[in-house]
Amino acid sequence: MRTGTTNNGRSFTINGVADADAEWESVPAKPYGALVIAGGAERPDKLLFGKIANRLIESGCGWATLHAGKHTGKLHDIFDKAVVDYQLKHNPDLDMMTSGEDENSLEESIRDAVCYGFPQYGDQYEGLLVLVVGALDSKLEEQAEALAKSVKPE
Numbered sequence: 001m002r003t004g005t006t007n008n009g010r011s012f013t014i015n016g017v018a019d020a021d022a023e024w025e026s027v028p029a030k031p032y033g034a035l036v037i038a039g040g041a042e043r044p045d046k047l048l049f050g051k052i053a054n055r056l057i058e059s060g061c062g063w064a065t066l067h068a069g070k071h072t073g074k075l076h077d078i079f080d081k082a083v084v085d086y087q088l089k090h091n092p093d094l095d096m097m098t099s100g101e102d103e104n105s106l107e108e109s110i111r112d113a114v115c116y117g118f119p120q121y122g123d124q125y126e127g128l129l130v131l132v133v134g135a136l137d138s139k140l141e142e143q144a145e146a147l148a149k150s151v152k153p154e
Helices: 046-059 069-089 106-116 138-150
Strands: 002-005 011-017 032-038 061-067 097-099 127-133
Touching (some): 011 138, 032 106, 032 138, 046 061, 046 069, 046 127, 061 106, 069 097, 127 138
Parallel strands (some): 011 127, 032 127
Antiparallel strands (some): 002 011
16 A cells, blocks of 8 residues: 655555455545556456446545546446446435546546546545556556656646
8 A cells, every 4th residue: 555645735545456355455534536547458347347436436435537548438337337326226316426538648547536536516535545456566556656646737
C-alpha cells in the first residue's frame, strides 16, 4: 500500500490487487473517489471488474475514473452495468459516476481522478482510492503514486 497527498490536497491510497477477492488495505472515508487501473493489456474481465465495482459501491465510492487503455470503454460498460444492477436490486437512489476515455494515457486518467473526479454540484471528495488490478506490478503502482503527487489540472 502506498499513500500520499495530491497537489490539490486530496489524500490517496494505492492498493495493488490481483483479483476481486483480495483485501484492500485501506479505503477512504465515505464518500470517496477512485481510480481503477486495469494492469493487463487484455480486455477487462466482466466477472472480476463487476465484483470490484460492487465493492466500490458498497464501500461508499461516489466517482470512479477508469483506465484500461484501449479497453476503457469496455470497463465503463462493466461498471455502469454494475451500478444499474445495484440500483435495481438494492437502492434506486445510489449513484456512482464513472469517467475515462480509451485514448487517455495513465497520466490523463490520473489527472481526471485527482482534479475532476468528484461531483461538480458538491464538495470535492477528500479521499482517493487507486486500485491497480491484475498482475501485481510495483512499477505501475510507483508510477501511479508519482503522478498522483505531481499532476495538475490542464
